[in-house]
Amino acid sequence: MHIRDAAPEDDGLISQVIEDAFGQSDEADLVDALCLSGDTVFSLVADDAGEIVGQILLSKLQAPEQCLALAPVSILPNRQNQGIGSELIQQSIVRAKTEGWLAIFLLGEPAYYERFGFTTYAADKFETEYPKSYFMALELSPNALAPLAGRVTYPSAFLSLG
Numbered sequence: 001m002h003i004r005d006a007a008p009e010d011d012g013l014i015s016q017v018i019e020d021a022f023g024q025s026d027e028a029d030l031v032d033a034l035c036l037s038g039d040t041v042f043s044l045v046a047d048d049a050g051e052i053v054g055q056i057l058l059s060k061l062q063a064p065e066q067c068l069a070l071a072p073v074s075i076l077p078n079r080q081n082q083g084i085g086s087e088l089i090q091q092s093i094v095r096a097k098t099e100g101w102l103a104i105f106l107l108g109e110p111a112y113y114e115r116f117g118f119t120t121y122a123a124d125k126f127e128t129e130y131p132k133s134y135f136m137a138l139e140l141s142p143n144a145l146a147p148l149a150g151r152v153t154y155p156s157a158f159l160s161l162g
């Protein structure tokens with residue numbers, strides 16, 4: 001199993017992985033919309049001998065500046081709890097740091113995402129329409145979010161997700 005950048009020819013398989021993971025098509029539609037709108041920063045897949053078993057997408061927030069949104073992460077149901085999601089998230093963090101982004105925001109279960117360093121505390125001073133108890137951030141360098149404030153604005157494709 002290795003993690004690599006998604007290629008254009010992976011699109012159909014990626015949509016299937018996302019639909020299978022979530023049991024609905026909304027998140028796959030979101031990924032398509034983010035790619036079409038040009039808001040995708042990078043998309044990684046977990047490739048097991050040619051089979052795509054997981055995918056993660058990082059997109060550029062409209063605000064705060066130089067920050068990313070992590071969503072969605074999708075692992076095929078029969079491949080969950082084998083560390084694949086963790087590997088995709090860890091490699092995304094490394095990639096985002098290398099590219100010089102300031103922070104990553106996400107909406108998710110703290111019980112899962114805290115292990116990667118995300119905290120609701122880091123996101124707390126920012127305004128959002130999402131529930132604060134699930135709204136998390138990870139600074140990619142010490143105090144990267146200190147000078148920033150205001151509303152976290154997702155790419156417009158997220159509006160259709162509800």
Ligand SMILES: CC(C)(COP(=O)(O)OP(=O)(O)OC[C@H]1O[C@@H](n2cnc3c(N)ncnc32)[C@H](O)[C@@H]1OP(=O)(O)O)[C@@H](O)C(=O)NCCC(=O)NCCS
Pocket residue numbers: 021022071072073074075076079080081082083084085086087108109111112
């Ligand atoms: C959530 C998801 C991405 C995690 O990936 P994964 O490869 O299955 O998880 P990993 O093997 O990396 O980690 C397993 C650990 O995560 C925990 N975990 C998995 N999903 C969780 C959730 N929704 N909430 C809290 N903990 C969760 C497991 O209990 C396990 O904990 P442990 O290490 O303490 O035993 C994957 O299960 C998935 O695709 N789920 C359906 C889609 C989804 O909900 N995506 C996330 C929102 S964008």
